[in-house]
Amino acid sequence: MVLEASLTLILTFAVLLFLSIPIGICIAVASTATMLLMMPMDRALFITAQKMVSSLDTFALLAVPFFILSGEIMNNGGIATRLVNFAKLFSGKIPGSLTHTNIVGNMMFGAVSGSAIAASTSIGGVMVPMSEKEGYQRTFAAAANIASAPTGMLIPPTTAFIIYALVSGGTSIAALFMGGAVAGILWGLGCMVVAYIVAKRQNYAMAQPLSRQQAWQVCREALPSLLLIFIVVGGIVFGVFTAIEASAVAVLYTAFLSLVVYRSIRLIQLPAIMMSTVRMTGIIMFLLAASSAMSFAMAFSGLPGAISDIILGISDSQIMVLLIINIFLLIIGTFMDIGPAILIFTPILLPIATQLGVDPVHFGVVMIFNLSIGTITPPVGSGLFVGASVAQVRVESLIRPLLPFYLAIILVLLVVTYFPRLTLFLPQLFGV
Structure with missing residues (x-):
């Protein structure tokens, strides 16, 4: 029964995905087909629907629409230029300074917006043309922008970790x-090392340093946006508020910032921002519901146990198993979005990792790191195609300049994977 159910689930999902059917529907239909194989139709349909509905009956999910809304407000709030100017303060005297500015800007904007696509579009839209004017190759500037954009999917606040926390059973x-x-x-620093080496070889110019008065003006304009990270993360870490309350605080803060401080958004724009948030939230919630049904179908068929036996049958070494999981997730990330991948594969892979003594927090960081790489790799990496579109270059012309960035990112992934103290040091320091 395990073999038949597994083949039904995998083949149904693969065929529907190949036919370009939305992934949420692929997951729901494949789950239902698998349940129909294992029990009568009335019970299968009832249990599938019940699992989909009950999975959304979770108070912690309130954080998702609030963080999405705060990100939408920030995306429309015109803060990209302010963050670019702020990033110049840290990279102005380094060879390839404009590229470093792009990377640091992506790290900051991706963090406050929670979106790699938003970072790549907003920061890259400013920095790529500017870099070309200063003599940088356009493809290199575009590659640096694309490679560093996913850092915002790791630097909080980000909904990917919230989804993982829910699926993993309450990880902090x-x-x-x-x-x-x-x-x-570390991802951003890895990209900066590559940018430094290329800039030295190509003799790219450094940006003109800002005067003390200009630097103060830049800090004054950018710091209110950057404070969002410290308010949200600091508030959660020090117990001022929960993650759900932090998401609501983020909405209030970003609204005040955009409407009153920067005056970059008008009240008339809020309905459109709300509608965009509703659409994105609806997609995520449907994916969560469908993936919960798939997780139950897999558990009922015994598929996770079978996969665990296969992997552990190859090796029971933590080093080898983590390597296998990394390779698997890197492949998955090349054709599946990060949200569905977290929802589907966390229940399968996390028990294997914890059985070998891997901390759930460390595994969550490794998993999301892997899947974030998939957003900038062919064949369906959304970050890759959006970044190429923003830079107005062909995707094929970006592969060669992206290769050293890919190498650096993979090396950082291995460091993060096999040195868990790096990711667990701060949580242990603050006792969370």
Whole structure:
């Protein structure tokens, strides 16, 4: 029965995905087909629907629409230029300074917006043309922008860790946020090392340093946006409020910032921002419901246990198993979005990792790191195609300049995977 159910689930899902049917529907239909194989139709349909509905009856899910709304407000709030100017303060005297500015800007904007696509579009839209004017190759500037955009999926606040926390059975969101921040910063630093080496070889110019008065003005304009990270993460870590309350605080703060401080959004724009938030929330919630049904179908058929036996049958070494999981997740990330991948594969892979003594927080960071790489890799990496579109270059022309960035990111992934103290140091320090 395990073999028949597994084949039904996998083949149904693969065929529907190949036919370009939305992934949420693929998951729901494949789950229902698998349940129909194992029990009568009335029970199968009832249990599938029950699992889909009950999975959304979770108070912690309130954080998702609030964080999405705060990100939408920030995306429309015109803060990209302010963060670019702020990033110049840290990279102005380094060879390839404009590229470093792009990378640091992506790290900051991705964190406050919670979106790699938003970072790539907003920061890259400013920095790529500017870099080309200063003599940088356009493809290199675009590659640096694309490679560093996913850092915002690791640096909090980010909904990916909230989803993982729910699916994993209550892993600390505060601990995931802090571990993810370390991994995201290491990712950005890895990209900066590549940018430095290329800039030295190509003799790219450095940006003109800002005067003290200009630097103060830049800090004054950018710091209110950056405070969002410290308010949200600091509030959760120090017990001022829960993750759900933090998401509501984030909405209030970003609304005040955009409407009153920067005056970059008008009240008339809020309905459109709300509608965009509703659409995105609806997609995520449906994916969560469908994935819960799939998780139950897999558990009922015994598929996770069979996969666990296969992996552990290859090796019971933590090093080898983590390597296998990394390779598997890197492949999954190349054709599946991060949300569905977290929902589907966490219930399968997390028990294997914990059985070998891997901390759930560390595994969550490693998992999301892997899947974030998939957003900038062919064949369906959304970040890759959006970044190429923003830079107005062909995707094929970006592969070669992206290769050293890919290598650096993979090396950082291995460091994060096999040195768990890096991601667990801050959570343990703050006792979360």
